[in-house]
Amino acid sequence: MKKINFSAGPAILPASVLTQAAAAVENLDGSGLSILEISHRSDAFDAVLVEAEQLVRELLNVGDEYGVLFLSGGASTQFFFTAMNLLNPEETAGYLDTGSWSAKAIKEAKNFGKVNIIASSKESNYDHIPRGYTVPDGLKYVHLTSNNTIFGTQFKEWPETDAPLVADMSSDIFSRRIPLEKFGIIYAGAQKNLGPAGATLVIVRKDLLGKVNRTLPSMLDYRVHIDGGSTYNTPPVYPIYVMMLTLRWIKAQGGLEGMEKHNERKAKLLYEEIDRNPKFRGTVADDFSRSQMNVTFVCTDEADTAAFQAAAEAAGCDGITGHRSVGGFRASIYNSMPYEGVETLVRVMREFE
Ligand code: PMP
Numbered sequence: 001m002k003k004i005n006f007s008a009g010p011a012i013l014p015a016s017v018l019t020q021a022a023a024a025v026e027n028l029d030g031s032g033l034s035i036l037e038i039s040h041r042s043d044a045f046d047a048v049l050v051e052a053e054q055l056v057r058e059l060l061n062v063g064d065e066y067g068v069l070f071l072s073g074g075a076s077t078q079f080f081f082t083a084m085n086l087l088n089p090e091e092t093a094g095y096l097d098t099g100s101w102s103a104k105a106i107k108e109a110k111n112f113g114k115v116n117i118i119a120s121s122k123e124s125n126y127d128h129i130p131r132g133y134t135v136p137d138g139l140k141y142v143h144l145t146s147n148n149t150i151f152g153t154q155f156k157e158w159p160e161t162d163a164p165l166v167a168d169m170s171s172d173i174f175s176r177r178i179p180l181e182k183f184g185i186i187y188a189g190a191q192k193n194l195g196p197a198g199a200t201l202v203i204v205r206k207d208l209l210g211k212v213n214r215t216l217p218s219m220l221d222y223r224v225h226i227d228g229g230s231t232y233n234t235p236p237v238y239p240i241y242v243m244m245l246t247l248r249w250i251k252a253q254g255g256l257e258g259m260e261k262h263n264e265r266k267a268k269l270l271y272e273e274i275d276r277n278p279k280f281r282g283t284v285a286d287d288f289s290r291s292q293m294n295v296t297f298v299c300t301d302e303a304d305t306a307a308f309q310a311a312a313e314a315a316g317c318d319g320i321t322g323h324r325s326v327g328g329f330r331a332s333i334y335n336s337m338p339y340e341g342v343e344t345l346v347r348v349m350r351e352f353e
Pocket residue numbers: 009073074075076077101145147148149150168169170171189190
């Protein structure tokens with residue numbers, strides 16, 4: 001039986017993307033070569049890179065003032081890369097502390113400049129997105145994690161500030177429309193909404209670069225990668241190829257508007273069941289903070305946990321165990337999760353009741 005993959009990441013990909021990705025391992029578009037063995041400087045791969053970048057630009061409405069990069073190192077590398085490229089030692093960046101990934105970004109940024117924690121939900125184990133905070137003036141940038149994969153929270157409103165936003169969108173990129181003009185840098189590890197692990201998408205406003213006094217190693221300088229068209233060194237060829245296929249799929253589903261509707265519908269179905277079913281309780285209280293990508297919940301009676309896990313697994317629902325720091329369950333319902341997958345989980349919850 002094909003399982004329904006609710007894993008937080010690496011995560012589900014569209015079935016049609018997997019079929020095409022598998023075929024390209026043997027023979028890329030009839031070229032007689034595998035995608036795994038072609039040169040990153042070949043015409044065939046150049047076409048992949050060009051199309052992937054063009055799709056990113058088209059879907060998110062990204063203008064020429066931004067560079068679009070496909071790098072390696074994961075989102076975790078971007079925690080320091082962003083600060084290293086933007087922040088001088090005497091300057092201050094604002095950070096919103098909304099989960100473990102934000103905390104890691106904060107830790108790395110402190111190595112390069114001053115950090116002002118504008119708001120934090122740490123005291124309640126990151127169970128909500130802070131509200132009612134004021135962003136001070138004079139910040140170099142404001143960093144946030146748009147979707148907190150572990151805790152199941154997501155920003156629905158963006159901080160009010162004139163400073164450029166720097167956002168870790170690893171777990172909700174391309175899931176909804178965003179006001180791109182507010183963002184100085186967007187970065188995302190591929191392994192949730194984009195493709196397999198190994199590639200990191202970075203969208204960076206070029207005018208923010210070249211303003212730090214430190215010497216940047218070439219591989220850690222966004223300008224070098226922009227000038228090199230993401231081929232300064234050998235990029236993760238296969239993950240970028242699968243990312244390109246996924247971006248084509250997103251476009252065919254109606255782009256970000258289509259994704260937004262699809263994701264809202266799935267999240268509504270699941271949250272309504274969690275709120276209705278006396279056997280379960282959501283760990284995030286309200287829609288202001290609730291993530292449409294990672295839905296976290298527990299059994300009202302903890303003693304039910306193992307039995308529900310077994311019932312879900314018997315129905316083919318894989319990867320719903322919550323992160324160890326939250327416990328309970330986490331259903332990750334990224335872009336590629338079909339509505340029917342969520343229907344199956346909801347059916348199991350009803351039968352369990
Ligand atoms: N940020 C978020 C929001 C994440 O969910 C993750 C986990 N994939 C990371 C950062 C770390 O990403 P990576 O493993 O690509 O470094």
